[in-house]
Amino acid sequence: MLSQEVLLKQRAEILHALCSSGSSEHLERVVDMLLAQGELGWEDYQNVLVPGRTLYCNARQLLDLVYTKGAESCGLFFAAVKQVLPEAQGAGLFSSEFPSSSDDREKPQRTFTEALLTQRPSLISKLQGCLDGVLAALVESGHFSSSDCDGVQLPIHTPSQQARRLLDHVRSKGESAAAVVLQYVEHTQESRPNLEETSPTLNKEFVKYRKKLSSSVSAQSRFLSTYGGTSHMPLDDIYTDLHLELPNSSGDDYKSFDFEDIFGPVGTVNEDADTVLVSGEAGSGKSTWLQRLHLLWAQGVGLQNFVLLFPFSCRRLNSEQRDLSVKELLFQHCCWPDREQEEIFQFILDHPNLVLFTFDGLDELKQNLVDEHIICCPNQQAPVHVLLFNLIQGSLMKGVRKVVTSRPEAVGPGLKKHLQKEVHLKGFSPSGINCFVRKHHNDPNEAAKVLESLQANTALLGLCHIPVLCWIVSQCHKELLGCGEGSLQTVTDVYLMILQHFFQHHSTFKGAVGVNWLQQNLGTVLRLGQLALEGILNSSYVFSVTDLETCSLTESDICMGFLIQTKNMSLVHSICYEFLHITMQCFFAAIYTILSSNTGRSVIPKLFELHEMKKRSLSSACFYLPCANEHTISEDHSTTAESPNLQITATFASGLLSQRYRKLWFHCSSSVLLEKKAKQAAKCLSKGMQQHFKSIPQPVQGEKKSMHAMPEFVWLIKCIYEMQETRIAKDAMSKLEVDHLKLTYCNIGPVECTALAFVLQHLKNPVGIQLDNNSVGDVGVEQLLPCMHVCNSLYLRNNNITDESIRKLIDKVIHLDNFRKIALFNNRLTDACTQHFSYLLKTKQNFLSLRLGNNNITAEGAKQLAEGLKFNNSLQYLGLWGNKIGDEGAKALASALQNGNSIVWISLVGNGVGSAGAIALSNIIRNSTSLEELWLTENCITRTGVESLTQALKHNDHVKSVWLKNNDLSSAEVEKLQKTESRLVF
Numbered sequence: 001m002l003s004q005e006v007l008l009k010q011r012a013e014i015l016h017a018l019c020s021s022g023s024s025e026h027l028e029r030v031v032d033m034l035l036a037q038g039e040l041g042w043e044d045y046q047n048v049l050v051p052g053r054t055l056y057c058n059a060r061q062l063l064d065l066v067y068t069k070g071a072e073s074c075g076l077f078f079a080a081v082k083q084v085l086p087e088a089q090g091a092g093l094f095s096s097e098f099p100s101s102s103d104d105r106e107k108p109q110r111t112f113t114e115a116l117l118t119q120r121p122s123l124i125s126k127l128q129g130c131l132d133g134v135l136a137a138l139v140e141s142g143h144f145s146s147s148d149c150d151g152v153q154l155p156i157h158t159p160s161q162q163a164r165r166l167l168d169h170v171r172s173k174g175e176s177a178a179a180v181v182l183q184y185v186e187h188t189q190e191s192r193p194n195l196e197e198t199s200p201t202l203n204k205e206f207v208k209y210r211k212k213l214s215s216s217v218s219a220q221s222r223f224l225s226t227y228g229g230t231s232h233m234p235l236d237d238i239y240t241d242l243h244l245e246l247p248n249s250s251g252d253d254y255k256s257f258d259f260e261d262i263f264g265p266v267g268t269v270n271e272d273a274d275t276v277l278v279s280g281e282a283g284s285g286k287s288t289w290l291q292r293l294h295l296l297w298a299q300g301v302g303l304q305n306f307v308l309l310f311p312f313s314c315r316r317l318n319s320e321q322r323d324l325s326v327k328e329l330l331f332q333h334c335c336w337p338d339r340e341q342e343e344i345f346q347f348i349l350d351h352p353n354l355v356l357f358t359f360d361g362l363d364e365l366k367q368n369l370v371d372e373h374i375i376c377c378p379n380q381q382a383p384v385h386v387l388l389f390n391l392i393q394g395s396l397m398k399g400v401r402k403v404v405t406s407r408p409e410a411v412g413p414g415l416k417k418h419l420q421k422e423v424h425l426k427g428f429s430p431s432g433i434n435c436f437v438r439k440h441h442n443d444p445n446e447a448a449k450v451l452e453s454l455q456a457n458t459a460l461l462g463l464c465h466i467p468v469l470c471w472i473v474s475q476c477h478k479e480l481l482g483c484g485e486g487s488l489q490t491v492t493d494v495y496l497m498i499l500q501h502f503f504q505h506h507s508t509f510k511g512a513v514g515v516n517w518l519q520q521n522l523g524t525v526l527r528l529g530q531l532a533l534e535g536i537l538n539s540s541y542v543f544s545v546t547d548l549e550t551c552s553l554t555e556s557d558i559c560m561g562f563l564i565q566t567k568n569m570s571l572v573h574s575i576c577y578e579f580l581h582i583t584m585q586c587f588f589a590a591i592y593t594i595l596s597s598n599t600g601r602s603v604i605p606k607l608f609e610l611h612e613m614k615k616r617s618l619s620s621a622c623f624y625l626p627c628a629n630e631h632t633i634s635e636d637h638s639t640t641a642e643s644p645n646l647q648i649t650a651t652f653a654s655g656l657l658s659q660r661y662r663k664l665w666f667h668c669s670s671s672v673l674l675e676k677k678a679k680q681a682a683k684c685l686s687k688g689m690q691q692h693f694k695s696i697p698q699p700v701q702g703e704k705k706s707m708h709a710m711p712e713f714v715w716l717i718k719c720i721y722e723m724q725e726t727r728i729a730k731d732a733m734s735k736l737e738v739d740h741l742k743l744t745y746c747n748i749g750p751v752e753c754t755a756l757a758f759v760l761q762h763l764k765n766p767v768g769i770q771l772d773n774n775s776v777g778d779v780g781v782e783q784l785l786p787c788m789h790v791c792n793s794l795y796l797r798n799n800n801i802t803d804e805s806i807r808k809l810i811d812k813v814i815h816l817d818n819f820r821k822i823a824l825f826n827n828r829l830t831d832a833c834t835q836h837f838s839y840l841l842k843t844k845q846n847f848l849s850l851r852l853g854n855n856n857i858t859a860e861g862a863k864q865l866a867e868g869l870k871f872n873n874s875l876q877y878l879g880l881w882g883n884k885i886g887d888e889g890a891k892a893l894a895s896a897l898q899n900g901n902s903i904v905w906i907s908l909v910g911n912g913v914g915s916a917g918a919i920a921l922s923n924i925i926r927n928s929t930s931l932e933e934l935w936l937t938e939n940c941i942t943r944t945g946v947e948s949l950t951q952a953l954k955h956n957d958h959v960k961s962v963w964l965k966n967n968d969l970s971s972a973e974v975e976k977l978q979k980t981e982s983r984l985v986f
């Protein structure tokens, strides 16, 4: 097909791919490439990227332009788009017929300004790391004034936009300015590590060692470690981008966090620290992410600022019993230099900035990391956990960069203060799920069927945001497609599916009639279960052959594939085993807990014990770690057997004890015993809930009773969901009497939303549900719908929500009498959602508050909202802070609101509103009997606009204040205007 035809045919998809993230970065990068290739001229550039115009309009303009330029332009455009889009978004957009474009045109440049243009794409990426330095050089050489610098570094621009502004500005300053920039960038690149130059000690041996280390890292990271080597899946083929986020992130941080960004300035909280923590729940992809980082380095395609990379697994380090020095740790655990060990170690000591250490699974370390034994000397020997703590906190080998991964709960404040930054790993985004499933299945039809069945079962789709579950679902696609829509709902369902899958995969004979697959494999299940439970209680994740023998595991049990072979560092050549994944170990431990009669009465209550209260008393520890020695959970087990693993085990136990599975266990355990355990579990959950409710403080008189949930509350909710028993959910909610449920910063994603809705729908009275600062996303919003009838206010600030889920949400709440308020500050909404809010406003005449601040709403969106507002008589609060509605949008809103008499508070802060908008808004002041506050801070209103507002205020004494800080007014004007009207706030 001709590229022009493709452009027309796929116009909608291309626009979506370029713009749906809400960020203009993709579009701007495409424009950069076309500029560099000479396909676009400067005039085109200005016609395409018009400030203040919507992203979609700009993208359409570009499409029209390349279309009119002809087939060759379209081809280059496609090549640029392909290169710019993340894999997940580009997947399926175009076939391979459009080659990737090369970043910079290769033909020689005659002038510096020409070079600036042809190298634009790569310069923009290089400049981001050294913008301050380049600006200083330009100022020093007299090409830039300080106001030029301010213009470049406006904080509203992203680092790449700042780099573009710099290049555009330099272009207008001529040849010598361009030369300064090119020379500076070239010099910075040169000062990056160059082995031959950076170290005089660097000789052939070092190069050999580096090669040896990198081929060992490459060998360890080339294949995905799951599925016991039965399927050698190259990481390059299966790796799918993960969603990483900074704690307290603002909307901009939703951009995908590149591997290189990990060490960059974004998100840094402690500049003196060298350690970055990547935290995430079990199965969220931490090890795989780190494995990818290792592979990129070993393949020479990423992180090349580091000359040496030493990867460690904390799980394996547990088996190191000796005291070691750093040198021994590096060389014995990672890679042994065949010669010149001293020189090589000296190089490491002399060049810490060229070295990277990674520690996977800090939460699996057996010993506590405590601040008690400080060592600074790299030759001093110490136990591994002491070395680790000193390395992480920087007393040892200061300057060496470290990346550690851990589950979030495991890292205490004692360690956190030594972190450069923490990044949260949130698993797959919705497009990531799509991409992973397609990569996992060679047959596109099969992938399409799996994706279709996920779309039909949003609870399962929610689970697939967790990569390990996405992997299981893909692995078990036959079972998935065979078991009918909607039958898989819980994590337990998914793990039972893989259990069955493995057994059927290995079983050659069909069992006797009437004997189910579990009964047939009960021995194996119990033996693996015993091993798993003992491991969880002792924080053991690596098992020796003797451990296996103690639990009577046979060769054929091992062959089932749930255990994989691993290396044990301290016992050279000894074979050890670990479960496919920690969650699989928890699952087996849970099966053993419910089926075995040997576990004792206390095991269920101990599994469900609340750990948070105890943990808080130990909050000064750097790291919360287990130290159980007994094979039962001992009474003095304070914080010990690692609470996250016990909690996961308890969640599975809840699921397995559900009535739904009684039939499955029928011949596997005594039904009386099972019933007893199920009752015990239900009682523990109810008790746990009570404990939470009791901690709710009595409200101050006149205020609403509010409960701020702890993360353990969410865990209890998840256990109840796994049980899938309405009775238990009803019972749990019957005693909760609050007006407002606060679940901010609770790590709530789609899976948690499903569980919350299942339980909260049984609340007796409507409440405000506050889910700010979580990762609810569109799938999560959909999962929450079943509990909307008990929700009077929904707060979803900062939750990565796009227009996609808004329609469904509004379709649901529009008919619910209680639902009165919604706050969606700092999400990824655009004009596309405003028609739905407009419909809500038109239809729902008791709706009180709509807050859509810090999204991407422009004048078009404001016009849509105005359509709804014209017919609404109830809205009191309208928040549009930090959008881009401009004068046109303000005029539309003003015209809709000027005759209404409900609005009390309006915020149009930071919306590019000028005097024309302010004059229009004066009409609301003039006519409204309800308005009390109008926020117009950070706009571009001039004196004319303020005078109009002042005039209007003369007719209105209800309005308390009009906020006008940071507008286009001189201090003399402010002084004068302030005197005319005291309610104006400047």
Ligand code: ADP
Pocket (backbone or CB within 6 Å): 224, 225, 226, 238, 239, 240, 241, 242, 280, 281, 282, 283, 284, 285, 286, 287, 288, 289, 436, 467, 468, 469, 471, 581
């Ligand atoms: P964690 O270390 O957080 O427990 P893992 O990295 O072990 O999680 O991930 C569990 C499984 O999920 C992996 O074995 C793999 O099958 C799948 N997985 C995780 N991350 C990715 C990814 N980025 N791309 C593809 N598959 C992934």
